[in-house]
Amino acid sequence: MRGLLASSIGVTCALALALALPLTSPAMAARPVSPAAVRPVTGAEALGGTQSLPLAPLASRDRTLAPVAEQGLPRRDVRHFSLVGVIWDDPDTVLHGRVQVRTRASGTDTWSGWQDLETHNDDAADPGTAERTSGRVHGATAPLWVGDSDGVEVRVRAEADHRAEDTARGSRTAATTAPLPTGLRLELVDPGESAPAPAGQEGAAGAPRRAVAPRSAPTAPPDEVLAEMDASAANADLADPGATEIPALDRQQTEQELFALRAGELTGQQRVKPYIGPRPRIVTRHGWGADEGLRERKFVYTKKVKAAFVHHTASGNGYSCTQAPSLIRGIYRYHVKSMGWRDIGYNFLVDKCGNIYEGRAGGVAKPVLGAHTLGFNSNSMGIAVLGSFGSKKPPAAVTKAVARLAAWKLGLHGVNPKGKTYLKSGGGNLYPKGKKVRLNVISGHRDGFATECPGWQLYRKLGSTRTTAARLQGR
Template sequence: MRGFLVTSAVTACAATLTLPVLGAPGAVSAPARPAAAPPKAPGAAPVRAPAAVPAKIPGATYSLPLVPLPTAEGGGAATPGRAQAESAGTGIRGLRPQRVKPFSMVGIVWDDAGAELRGRAQVRTRAVGARTWSGWQDVQVQDHDRPDVDGSEARSGLRGATAPLWVGASDAIEVRVRPGAAAGRPAGSATLPRGLRAELVDPGSAPARPRSRAAAPAPDDEERATSAVNAPLAPLGAHEIPAATHRPTAEEVATLTAVAPGASVSTSTTRDGRDGTGGTGGTGDRFGAEEDASAAEGQGSEGTDPGDASDASTGASAGTSADTSGESGETSEAGVNGENGPADAAADDDTDTGAVYAGHAGPRPRIVTRAGWGADESMRERGFVYTKKVKAAFVHHTASGNGYTCAQSPSVIRGIYRYHVVSSGWRDIGYNFLIDKCGTVYEGRAGGVAKPVKGAHTLGFNTNSMGIAVLGTYGTTSPAKAAVNAVAALTAWKLGLYNANPRGTTTLVSGGGNLFKKGAKVKLKVISGHRDGYSTECPGDRLYAKLGTARSTAARLQGR
């Protein structure tokens, strides 16, 4: 992993804080100057300089160590006993109200990726140009969208991290983190992980779309490589891959899914027990039954789809326990979520993704490329890492809040990308795809949208799967119908390339976690929620409740 050195000064009231070394961002480039007009010949008509393509404004990351706070409210004098507790890591830590350089996303990281932050983290911010502060907002402290800890991304630079929170353009912040005791331990034993610091992310801006190909700047080597793996879906440097109206042929699928000879293919899994507790061995079934979002209290905000009553079932995160005898416990999907009838019984068989393409891939949706959302390719680690196939899709929410507009989606994604790479130490953004509330699909981790790119999205199940993250937080807010439809369209296409039935099940080998031990053969739905592979609230109850609809729609788009 490359080093990234971030140094900045932050003014706090009348004092100046010098930010610590985090690692080095790309150098800030000066805005491009318009090309000079050639000299005008006597009597000739005026010659206009060619229109300049607006330069991309690089982003930045500011890292602020969290300091002991005297009381839970951040005021008052510290007592000797409290000071001793703070030095032991049991006190409250945070940042006092202070002005900072402009940022739009915030998260909290710590030194040991294997340690968990138990407690509550909150931030409040002040918008650029405003005089009043926002209310306190919770930062999701448990974020298990992460790389496998003994895979190619597991290295000394990997850090523990909360989910990032999108707060919009801000120039002042206050942070407080209260420790919480682990289950079964006394409250006084609560500690916080070492090296806590707030990461303030300025996502920068993407270059404007050039009016003509001649006006587009020449891509550098990494940009060229990132774009080239999407051929023949789009030309080099394209900002989007257009939607297709037909299902791909077998010849097209063979070309699109082929991995270049000599490419890095990963088959590794995670170390047992590094991040998990109480994992179960053997073979397991994780059918994660859905609940009807409309039956929950309140209807959520935008995007509520009252027509999803068919998604009702017996529990939001229920699943049969792992069979420690080593034999797979067969459970009919039709009896778990009420989604499938007797005609769908065959869909419960393990999906065969190794056979010749069966012609079931749905039409490809429009996909905004990394160039389209403005990825800085110099920031990530070079090269691409692949697995052998794509047998399942794990659906996530980013837990970054719902206070973004669709026009801001590229900025949110650039912020998540920077947070994953610079702040958390990953090789690239973790998700293979991202979807906003308007249903726009974005290319995530580099390597080719049709290829089996290994992501960092579901600890223990990153191999032979893909991660799809819906921008937002969907615990109590229902996802927009457009976003659910986009999940269905994307999975119908991508899973179909590998003969995966969206209404079926498949078996993945666990890399280790808090539900399944390393090596356990786990039966999962082909379209699963993050919580089906790891004990987490992700993708939120309301989005999880819509997965039955996504499965049915995806299967229909595949012609099943």
């Protein structure tokens, strides 16, 4: 794969005045916390924060388990957080075991029951790429949204393998366990201040717990200002500077936009009859409140978009749609600060009300290289639905939104959503590096990597999603 690197885009005073960056605010603490146990929130993390707590061996009631086979933290008071995950040192090490957390709602004595974290978080940059080999990347569980909390307890137990050795005597060997990864840490993410709520969302019941007044762009750190302007300018052909959303277009307007964006690349047939779905409304990074100071400044592009991989975030379904911007900010911070990626991994995200959000920076109409399907990030895009859909059926609004987005974005590249395509594997657990693989243009994550993602209930909807996207393109 040959990625194209884009340097910072030139900016103007008018653009600087159009962008508003939030005020730095101190972390809120309901109870005292040991200073040595929590990484301080400073600098780029001032608009939110990540508490990173090392796990320690726990005394297990199961005598067949070695002392190092169960780690965790007892109940603990912490600063406010809303998203939780567990990371470890080596991104190539798989955690064979079970990770569970329980949390306390802020300002109460109410504790949740134990909740499982998805241990096989298979979204990642391709092997050998600069993002993967940066030295900052960690292994990680999927993050879990728990809502505003100020107490936590966690336990990580290795899988035990009980095998019969002498069935005649009814005895068994001692259980053998895969060792837990080294460097296990609990990551507690505060997504920071609120963002403008996408239009049409449900009421204010899930409104963030505190509001922070915006500050003017000139008072923000220069690098942060430039990063904010770059992210906005990447969508300059589609929306005004500093816009919180890219508005929907009808079919005629979308075709006109296609001719303007890709006039020199269209074939004769595409000029006569362009197959493209109407552009859907997309909430920009500015709209969901991305702290552009967190990510790497440069944008990285692939050649084109030949396929769309559908994911779920495995972060649970316990969020309201008014909380979706906060959830995305939490995932963004977890991907960058905890997992060590250059930006959020997905190109787009969709909430359960059908709102579509810009993901990785670089421009929604451009072939931005993501970190969503290990081995198949080149010439593809990743669409992640916020939630967990192994047993939970996705709302109709979700599948419609995915189809609308795919019909438009694939249409920009002349791709049929009901078709097949070939992608070259960058290396993974299903296909070796270099193998050309024939895939559905709209595929699930599990089609490129051995994983449960995007959950069976969402995966089984992909057939109708392909049909709907093709119809929206006029096929």
